[in-house]
Amino acid sequence: MSSPYSGGCDHVKVTASAEPIDNHECHCNVCKSVTGQHTTHVAFFNHDDLKAEGGEMKRQPFNADNPDGPLELCTCADCGAALMLDDKQKRIRVAVPNVMGYDDAAFPDATYHAFWDESKGYAKPDDGRPVYEGLRPEFTWPQPAA
Incomplete structure (x- = not known):
């Protein structure tokens, strides 16, 4: 499948099968800490619309201050490249292009x-x-994937 939204590394390919459900410039302190960027372009996809294929992934908490939080940073087990954020509740997956x-x-x-x-x-x-203190007010979290 050809997708304009494909990333990953030489070992793991991450591909989207649909458009993002949310697409924002993030100013949160967690993104700043993880990426080292002042702001971060973030795209949310429905959980099953972003898939990883190929090598093995390692998972670690996305937010070091909330290690039991819902988001995990997935990295390549071979080269350590950041691949995606995965929601343990299976609502979304996140790409940081x-x-x-x-x-x-x-x-x-x-x-x-x-x-x-x-x-x-x-x-x-x-x-x-628009500038918001959180996600856009009309954003609705998707139902968890089956």
């Missing part, structure tokens, strides 16, 4: 800014996209 081997330009532009607050110590984004 510029970190996980994707062609970032193939992804639609982020439609809003998420998890911004005044305590971040920098100006509120003013690029015309």
